[in-house]
Amino acid sequence: MPGTLVLVRHGQSEWNLKNLFTGWKDPDLTEKGVTEAKAAGVALKDKGLSFDLAFTSELSRAQRTLSLILKELGQTDLETRRDLALNERDYGDLAGLNKDDARDKWGEEQVHIWRRSYDVPPPGGESLKDTLARTLPYFVTDILPEVMAGKNVIVAAHGNSLRSICMVLNRLNRDEIVGFEIATGVPLIYELGADTRVTASETLSSK
Numbered sequence: 001m002p003g004t005l006v007l008v009r010h011g012q013s014e015w016n017l018k019n020l021f022t023g024w025k026d027p028d029l030t031e032k033g034v035t036e037a038k039a040a041g042v043a044l045k046d047k048g049l050s051f052d053l054a055f056t057s058e059l060s061r062a063q064r065t066l067s068l069i070l071k072e073l074g075q076t077d078l079e080t081r082r083d084l085a086l087n088e089r090d091y092g093d094l095a096g097l098n099k100d101d102a103r104d105k106w107g108e109e110q111v112h113i114w115r116r117s118y119d120v121p122p123p124g125g126e127s128l129k130d131t132l133a134r135t136l137p138y139f140v141t142d143i144l145p146e147v148m149a150g151k152n153v154i155v156a157a158h159g160n161s162l163r164s165i166c167m168v169l170n171r172l173n174r175d176e177i178v179g180f181e182i183a184t185g186v187p188l189i190y191e192l193g194a195d196t197r198v199t200a201s202e203t204l205s206s207k
């Protein structure tokens with residue numbers, strides 16, 4: 001029987017707070033982000049979940065979120081695999097810019113297209129489709145086989161790297177993914193069937 005798969009976006013980062021495009025930049029968590037990560041750990045513990053394996057990105061905010069969660073679960077020694085494939089979408093030339101300033105400069109609609117569309121990349125950066133082209137192979141070759149082997153797996157990553165994986169798990173099309181958002185520090189729990197399709201899912205909100 002497959003194990004449980006949990007996806008969690010990092011807690012609020014310094015740049016989330018400052019409303020800056022972040023992408024591959026590496027800001028730390030805010031106090032609120034730390035609180036969110038701890039609360040995610042408590043909620044997973046209350047749910048009776050523990051993990052056999054963890055995955056995260058090469059970025060500090062996701063790694064720190066994972067450590068805070070594992071601490072709450074009493075699993076600080078859990079085997080953890082880090083990979084660039086799980087990094088946030090590369091925001092290219094927008095990285096470091098304020099999102100409201102960008103709306104003033106390029107217009108609300110254009111900025112929304114860059115942020116949430118499936119295949120329009122921000123200048124010099126990755127579209128969600130480009131992001132999916134690296135997250136999906138990694139998910140299929142490294143993460144999914146562990147879940148199918150019966151392991152409970154937690155993946156701590158980013159808004160858009162996780163949106164790309166959720167697009168596949170939730171079978172969302174290119175229009176449906178535009179409205180799909182992932183909150184900081186809120187675990188998404190997936191149960192899979194023998195054919196790898198999702199049989200049940202839950203958003204574990206502790207907010």
Ligand SMILES: O=C(O)[C@@H](CO)OP(=O)(O)O
Nearest residue numbers: 020021022023088115159
């Ligand atoms: O800045 C970013 O890297 C992401 C996630 O915080 O932002 P957005 O929600 O605009 O994709």
